Amino acid sequence: MYAPLEATYVRKVERLRNGERPRVLDLFAGCGGLSLGLHAAGFDIAAAVENDPAAARSHGTNFHEAAPEHLRPRDVLTPPDAFSRELGLGPAAHAFDVIVGGPPCQAFARVGRSKLREIHDHPQAFLHDPRARLFREWLRYVEACQPLAVLMENVPDVLNHGCPAGTKARGLSP
Numbered sequence: 001m002y003a004p005l006e007a008t009y010v011r012k013v014e015r016l017r018n019g020e021r022p023r024v025l026d027l028f029a030g031c032g033g034l035s036l037g038l039h040a041a042g043f044d045i046a047a048a049v050e051n052d053p054a055a056a057r058s059h060g061t062n063f064h065e066a067a068p069e070h071l072r073p074r075d076v077l078t079p080p081d082a083f084s085r086e087l088g089l090g091p092a093a094h095a096f097d098v099i100v101g102g103p104p105c106q107a108f109a110r111v112g113r114s115k116l117r118e119i120h121d122h123p124q125a126f127l128h129d130p131r132a133r134l135f136r137e138w139l140r141y142v143e144a145c146q147p148l149a150v151l152m153e154n155v156p157d158v159l160n161h162g163c164p165a166g167t168k169a170r171g172l173s174p
């Protein structure tokens with residue numbers, strides 16, 4: 001059960017008013033490109049989710065002085081509360097002020113779509129690539145963590161997955 005929305009926001013705004021740095025959760029963090037920019041801008045990189053072992057290790061080394069719990073690769077399918085408690089950050093709804101991330105873009109980007117067509121020898125292979133649905137897990141984290149701000153980075157063609165540019169996206173329903 002998530003904490004009541006309003007009380008959670010008020011508590012987070014109070015923290016920032018008291019001069020504390022906004023705590024960022026970086027989902028699909030890679031080795032930390034987005035994290036680096038936010039860190040330079042004064043944000044606290046509180047945690048990251050990245051399933052590639054080498055990238056997760058780099059992120060943990062870059063932003064958490066190689067603390068073992070931050071070096072581990074994790075899948076975005078990890079439940080948000082289990083994730084934040086495992087890092088000693090308490091319930092997910094209390095742990096983060098900002099959620100950022102760049103979900104995989106292979107099924108959206110023109111070059112990625114063309115590669116997927118080639119690999120699977122099918123004109124619509126990109127519509128069936130499971131990575132196209134991972135942004136939903138990003139949204140699940142937003143719902144659970146109740147951040148004050150979000151930032152999602154992706155390619156422009158994320159807006160026309162399966163239909164001409166400028167028209168409504170399809171192929172992403174559950």
Ligand SMILES: C[S@@+](CC[C@H](N)C(=O)[O-])C[C@H]1O[C@@H](n2cnc3c(N)ncnc32)[C@H](O)[C@@H]1O
Binds near residue numbers: 104
């Ligand atoms: C577009 S890159 C992110 C780049 C990153 N934001 C940066 O600034 O460097 C997407 C990342 O998502 C990771 N990824 C893909 N599937 C994942 C999953 N199921 N769980 C966690 N991370 C995943 C990939 O390993 C890759 O590093």
